[in-house]
Amino acid sequence: MSDTRVTPAGPDMPEESYAYSEKRTRELTKGQVRRARILGVVMLVLAAAVVLLLIPGTTGVATFDLSLSDEQVQLAPLAIPSTGALYILAMVLAFLGATQFFRGFQGKATIILGISFGVFVIAVMIWATAGEQFNLTSMLVSTVARSTPIALGALSGILCERAGVVNIGIEGMLLGGAFTGVVFGSLIGGWVGLLAATIVGGILALLLAVLAINFRVDQIIIGVVINLLILSLTSFLTAQLLVEKPEWNDAPIFPAIKIPILGDIPILGPVLFDQTIMVYAMYVLIGLTTWFLFRTRWGLRTRAVGENPRAADSLGVSVYKTRYLAVIYGGMVGGFAGAWFTLGTVGRFDEGMTGGRGFIGLAAMIFGAWNPIGAFAAALIFGFSDSLQQKLAIIETPIPGEFLAMAPYLVTIIVVAGLVGRVRPPAADGQPYEKQ
């Protein structure tokens, strides 16, 4: 609408100043040029790594199975001559790097960097599999499974932080959910375990909400305390109860349920549509929460409270109530996600078994720019690195297992270091609201 501008500029001015600022943008990007160069160098280093580290001594054919043994339609395995493929990939990386270095991809540079890392990971997989067999589909199946608690953890964080409450207690909520899930799952049944885990997550969130919203305690401290409390408490209860009563720590595992028709699609079928109920629940929760946040009255109010609580308050939207609801919903999602570790995989609880997945979920939340879909995509990347290291460890690569196990943590650091500066968190995130 043109009539919204109040400040009429002189007739000759707008065009000129527009052209002027255009010129500026191009000239003043010395910093950006440097960044583009650095990214280019990173890609060239990846190319060099493929040539110098991966290619020497690599021979034979890398065989990637594309079908699981129990599938009806069996696809032929993908046989890749390793040396040739590595050379091609190295050339791709070198090309991308050189282009980025000299010309720059400008706005698309980050995407190109992501692609480069992807290409490099493929190179590593080919190198590791050279002369051996590796089931790609089975790795993707476990990628989706392993990204489930991360995506749900991220979702838990998103719900809290969109309302303006930082939740770094997700790890504790996961652990609490895992423990409760196994105890109730063992005693009564899987579904009750799931329900109990969800409730425990909600209770922990209530603790977070009371301390953060009413008592205005530093939200990061509460999160850390919830993590410490639950780690100690579950360890204590494991030692006091589960060791003496092993039957309390032996829950049924949710089986994978194949969705008719969709589940029969090669590759995609087993990866996406032959999973446990928890994976399906994740799909639903991600979709539902996105819809809730961006399409409903509740979502609008939640986001308003996370961006400018005083504005919401001045319009009669209860900041406390809205925050409580969002945080408790978030906590329940966290507790539910925790049940995945026991009821979704092994059926038993071990001390500290969540191994930092809650924090990785937080990184996924940031990586996904506080958006459920984005966070899910980020969680898939973490799930991939998690499952890749498991599978590579099995086929005995020369990389020590400890280093493979570090991968998700390193990726997390890279994510928060590289991207947190450019995505904008909710404006009131982490700030207690003081009602006057």
Next chain:
Amino acid sequence: MSTQTPDSLKSPDLPPPSKGRLFFTQLTTATDWRTALLIPFLAVVMALVIGVLIIMATGSSFSEAMNAYLALLKGSVGSLRAISETLTAATPLILTGLSVALAFRAGLFNIGGEGQLLIGGMFAVFVGFSITGLPWFIHLPLALLAGIVGGAIWGFIPGFLKAKTGAHEVIVTIMLNYIALRLVDFFLKTEIFQREGRNDPVSKNVEASSNLPGLLTAIDPALRVHAGLIVALLAAVFIHWLLFRTTTGFEFRAVGANPAAAKYAGMSVGRTYILVMVIAGALAGLAGTGQVLGVLDRATPGFSAGLGFDGIAVALLGRSNPIGVVFAALLFGGLSAGGQQMQASANVGIDLIGVIQALIIIFVAAPALIAAIFRLKTPVASTQISKGWGS
């Protein structure tokens, strides 16, 4: 001009002062020393009461729970041996507590004590076993220095990333904890570190010349309290001096309380973040060093044993004041030493101590909660050190 200027009405009409940094007012200005001591005391009482309920919830009777606490008391101060154990346990806690407290003062949350402690310990162990034939007065300082350097390196990473990219130190330090754990696992299985003839991950023993000498071994060789305690106390004095008597500490505190004002005053906020994390890392590294040179004589997987996390509780209970940290560390050292006794003689798991510590932090961090429970009429500020994920 009358003293009652209209300006004196400023509080209601101006926007409220920076909400972000009230934590420090509460931490640093103990206007009333009774309040300053009362809240931590009541926090400990409340945590112990809830501890009883938890013990009873696992099927024990009230008298069994009381027996457990009696064992806890005996194990912490009931004998010379117990006191020695308390001091031994308090030694690393003083250092990790200082590490967290120093970072708090500069507005940073160092949850990376675990990792810094592990890396520092590994550096010290390496110097401890790999060099032979040196006199103790050269070897021991060298090993201590190695530990300091190791921890400082591990602290530098999050400080550097925070300063240069805005990466939130909480996530980075937590990730570095996990990475340090894996690194220790890896190195303990390498030829350099692994003890000859062993398949399990355990390092070689450090040379006697790099050991921190026992302080009471003249009375009884079983008394484990060692010279690391003196190192820790000296560190507390040093940090107190650094924070309150030097220009560096002035910068740390200014950056922690108001980074915008610090920048305006010509201080480099990024450089301060890096320096603070390096010193915080060094302190935690020294804690790990004390453990391997004074208590364990070697490194084993996960020898950090949660001491880095306990440092958070110590720093909060000690109100981020170096002197307060020493006393808080003594209390938690007592809990930890007593917890061993409790596990052994009353069959109540030592993890309960972790639960009690977490509860103490909750009550200390939420003084209003304590005030509400005990109906105290003391002014209590909110605790707020962080501002979400923005740099």
Next chain:
Amino acid sequence: MELELRGITKRFPGVVANDDISLTARSGKVLALIGENGAGKSTLMNILSGLYTADSGEIIIDGVVQHFKDPGDAIAAGIGMVHQHFMLVPVFTVAENVVLGVEPTVLGTVLNQKKARTEVRDISRKYGLAVDPDALVETLPVGIQQRVEIIKVLLRGAQILVFDEPTAVLTPQEVEEFFGIVRELQGRGATIIFITHKLKEALAIADDIVVLRGGKVVGTANPATATPEQLASMMVGRDISLTVDKSASAPGARVLELDGVTMVDDYGRPLLDAITMHVDAGEIVGIAGIQGNGQTELVEAITGLLQLAEGAIRFQGADITRTTPRERHEMGIAHVPEDRNHVGMVGTFTVAENLILDSYYGQPYSKGIRLRPEAIDTSARTLVEEFDVRPPIIENTGSALSGGNAQKMIVAREFSRDVPLVVCAQPTRGIDVGSIEYIHEQIVRKRDEGKAILIVSTELDEIFALSDRILVMFDGRIVAERRPSDTTPAEIGLFMAGRQA
């Protein structure tokens, strides 16, 4: 609707913000509530809007006593509040902001975006308040954001509209448009309460004027007969001079020189656009402009807090473009920052510590890395005395000081240094008249000592009272240069709105 307040009293720890306030606002009339910052105006309107609850007293609308527990109650009673700091969510669209709290929905949950847009358009048309319902609020100029606020309260059926300092961020032309909107609303029978400290505006638009001072109603006035001087002395409680006594300037050597200084934001839009200007010894240069036209960036460029994209800055002939704030501080640039509480001081530090905030590292306050507490305290006691900081207790924390005294503390720190250039941003924003007078005197004294002074202020009165030369900033550029004797506030106002010289 008729609004009556009877004996409203509100206490905060240590102060009585509203003391037995009674007044009446009539339907179809504009009531101006005037008073200085800190007179209790904002408290009163927070009570009206349901954000605060009065300790005693009654709010009566059309003869019915109201009890507001929260803002929702006030809205339901027909009170609409347009806050000084707009209560908008920047990342939301206009429509989302307007319907927040009264969202049109399908089945009670799903937002009806289409209906929200229609509702905004309807009100836009009815009252002539043009806005695009789909525009993101953060992209709109403040004048339009204010319209969004007005639409918000109209949508809620408000018939009593309360405007808190509505013209503070508007250009003189936008103020005229705003007055047009007020008259339109008035014509439709709305009750308008207009809170301001600008006397001329109150006289221009109001039907009734109520003056507040120290939380009390000190008088009422009829705009047809009252003069600004009468109102001013009622507001302040004594006769005040709106001018500063000063002699003609005697400019000396060039101290500060900016040449083509350019700065851009993250998206490449210019914040400062090829600024060329200078300040000489012994003169006060005043930068006028509506807030947000690049003044903040200009000051930060000069003091080294922001780096330039292009251009050069020279100080006493030396190129300082690439130097750090610390280096410029040491070369002799003093800086009174615009944001007193968040930049100028550390609230939790003592007055003594705040007084050495930017010179703690050198003589006499430290030796090596050791601080010297005796030297720090001695100097602090002298400065507190000399610059009349009250209470003169150097162990108090900075945040315990009132706005005026905090500013005097900052001025003490910066003015006590014998340096060639002093940059003062908004030196008297939001502080009491006594402190304003004192600080103005100090600035003129500094000039008479032969120092170069750069003042940035959004208050045109202050610019005219202090400056020897006025530069006007608009949209990151210097659009005009005038001597106060050769121009009028009206002309400067036009430049502030973007007219080219």
